[in-house]
Amino acid sequence: MQSAVVGFHTDEEGHWVADLACGHGQHVRHDPPWMQRPWVLTAQGRAERLGTKLECKKCNKETPVA
Ligand SMILES: [Zn+2]
Numbered sequence: 001m002q003s004a005v006v007g008f009h010t011d012e013e014g015h016w017v018a019d020l021a022c023g024h025g026q027h028v029r030h031d032p033p034w035m036q037r038p039w040v041l042t043a044q045g046r047a048e049r050l051g052t053k054l055e056c057k058k059c060n061k062e063t064p065v066a
Contacts, residue, residue: 001059008046016040018049023065024058 003020008028011017016037017025030037039045 001056002053003056003059004053005050007050008040018054020054020056022056022059024056024063026054026056
């Protein structure tokens with residue numbers, strides 16, 4: 001299921017997590033060289049991605065919203 005990004009927060013380890021409209025969160029790590037998401041480290045980069053949609057794996061598995 002595609003779910004819109006409504007915000008971002010960081011987890012206890014400092015990794016960025018996208019808040020999705022469905023109520024789930026999804027990690028959007030910048031962890032080079034494997035994960036290249038330099039945009040997530042800047043407020044502007046995150047703001048530009050508000051409203052974009054991510055495939056929510058948790059919805060696909062019908063994971064309850066915590
Ligand atoms: Zn979801």
